[in-house]
Amino acid sequence: MIVIDAGHGGEDGGAIAADGTAESGINLAIAQDIDALLRFLGCETRMTRTEDAAIYSDGARTLREKKASDLKNRVALVNETPSAVLLSIHQNSLPSSRRVHGAQAFYARTEGSEALAESVQSALNAAVNQGNEKSQKAIDKSVYLMKNINCPAVLVECGFLSNAEETERLRQADYQRRLAVTVAAGFLAGLAGQGTT
Numbered sequence: 001m002i003v004i005d006a007g008h009g010g011e012d013g014g015a016i017a018a019d020g021t022a023e024s025g026i027n028l029a030i031a032q033d034i035d036a037l038l039r040f041l042g043c044e045t046r047m048t049r050t051e052d053a054a055i056y057s058d059g060a061r062t063l064r065e066k067k068a069s070d071l072k073n074r075v076a077l078v079n080e081t082p083s084a085v086l087l088s089i090h091q092n093s094l095p096s097s098r099r100v101h102g103a104q105a106f107y108a109r110t111e112g113s114e115a116l117a118e119s120v121q122s123a124l125n126a127a128v129n130q131g132n133e134k135s136q137k138a139i140d141k142s143v144y145l146m147k148n149i150n151c152p153a154v155l156v157e158c159g160f161l162s163n164a165e166e167t168e169r170l171r172q173a174d175y176q177r178r179l180a181v182t183v184a185a186g187f188l189a190g191l192a193g194q195g196t197t
């Protein structure tokens with residue numbers, strides 16, 4: 001079962017572009033395109049969220065509590081899913097270097113994750129990173145979801161909201177679809193390479 005995670009949601013917009021574009025909405029659009037594609041191809045999928053809302057539990061009050069509860073619930077959802085593989089969708093931001101752009105795949109420390117990220121990264125390099133090729137990287141230890149799941153997992157930072165031109169592309173439905181096709185194809189090729197499907 002492929003778990004597709006659209007990062008952030010609701011009060012937690014994630015990274016915000018100079019023009020006010022929030023990461024959470026772009027994540028959801030791309031995640032929904034990926035979900036539709038994978039289902040069309042006959043894969044079983046599950047999404048962590050399907051609307052612009054986080055998934056925190058009732059007791060959470062402050063934004064901080066809500067974020068913590070939301071992440072805990074996402075981890076539980078992934079870890080309770082039988083033979084899960086996780087694909088988490090995010091957007092990057094580096095306001096100190098506004099020219100930096102492009103898509104990058106990050107892998108969890110669980111077995112199989114690095115090979116999956118490598119496959120996704122090479123698909124991204126061919127489709128959207130021409131002249132700006134990147135390498136897959138281990139995810140930073142501070143990313144709670146990726147640290148606490150126990151299945152193969154890849155997090156894709158699809159682009160930089162700190163870059164104005166890339167933000168413009170990321171807002172467009174056809175670019176979101178191109179990213180979705182690319183990520184889905186790279187992810188499936190990676191799974192096929194491991195015999196995990």
Ligand SMILES: [Zn+2]
Binds near residue numbers: 008014090091
């Ligand atoms: Zn994010």
